[in-house]
Amino acid sequence: MSSFLSRESEPNSRTFYCRKEKSLGLLCSNFLALYNHDSIQTIGLDDAASKLGVERRRIYDVVNILESIGVVARKGKNQYSWKGFGEIPRALEKLKEEALKENFYISGCNKSLRVLDENGSRGSFNLKIDGQDNPSESSKHIALPFGCLDTKREKSLWLITQNFVKLFLCSDAEIITLDSAAVALLGDVHNSTAMRTKVRRLYDIANVFSSMNLIEKTHHPESRKPAFRWLGWGAKLRNGSTTALALNESKKRMFGTEITNHSLKRMKANSSVHRKLNQKENMAMHIKHECVENDNKMKQHLKQSSRGFVFGPFTPGVMPTGYKNERPVGDWESLASTYKPQYLNQALSDLFAHYMEAWKSWYAEVAGKGETHFSP
């Protein structure tokens, strides 16, 4: 049953490793929330890693994927610049164009996915992302001598991501399984090791894309196999109320709560308690908390989060003026009070309240940004 609830005994001596809490998708959401501000110009990888409470290695993953759709751009060593979501449509457009030029196509939705290039030597596409407002940076991504370009680049997360997107963009079938994508991007179905590796990467990519609601997980109609459906970027923005990020805002894991992540290895027990909510307790619009580590500390952090403590993406410093305006957040309040009682304990409810608050300010900002500016 509630096997996840580790409430009982040692309130402070055991922890459970919770994988979800550390997913790339969540990390991505947090990353985006943290840097999605006009004021953000440069993103330092170290900064990101420490603010989000993860190893630098993970930041590379996120950043590489984001870069492939234009959200960030590599500036130099250790530095990326924030381009913003506005770049996404452009980047997608560009990818689509490229895909068409490259004879990038797939046929059918579940089988015989195929990617071709002019010479039949798969993978030697001529991909470049930037272009528009990234003049001299064009080659920055590949700081490699020409010789080893293909091999290295061919396998980069960046390229895989772009090709993955192309698959969707050039496909009528909106649903693609990772296996078929892997086959398409690899060509060599016989190399099972390579396949496995490719699929692993695709999972990573799918994760962050899911967190941005660029794609969504489903099942293939016939094969019943797990698969992904392309949602694209435009749809959600128009939808007014929900943005990809908005949905995920609430899933914040506790990146930024220094105590965890870095040292918390799976299997390893340390001094934190951790709870997981029942799935049923999700509130409407997909908001759900995942695992909550370290209730007590968490609680404290939440309380003081309006002071100096860096609560991941919700750092006060990042959201300077609180709510710029009162927009359609009213319902959130009622929703909040509606759902709050369901939470098991005070900490969670606090946490929830915090989320609501953070979400509101975030929402206000985004809403204000999208259309008319209320305050300059």
Place this chain on the structure above:
DNA sequence: GCATCCCGCCAGCCG
């Protein structure tokens, strides 16, 4: 069991 995919080793590259 199989689908997922975190984690960190370690190999290139760069300054």
Place this chain on the structure above:
DNA sequence: CGGCTGGCGGGATGC
């Protein structure tokens, strides 16, 4: 040589 990058796949977790 040390630091930055990031491919890669072992093996734990989730369902």
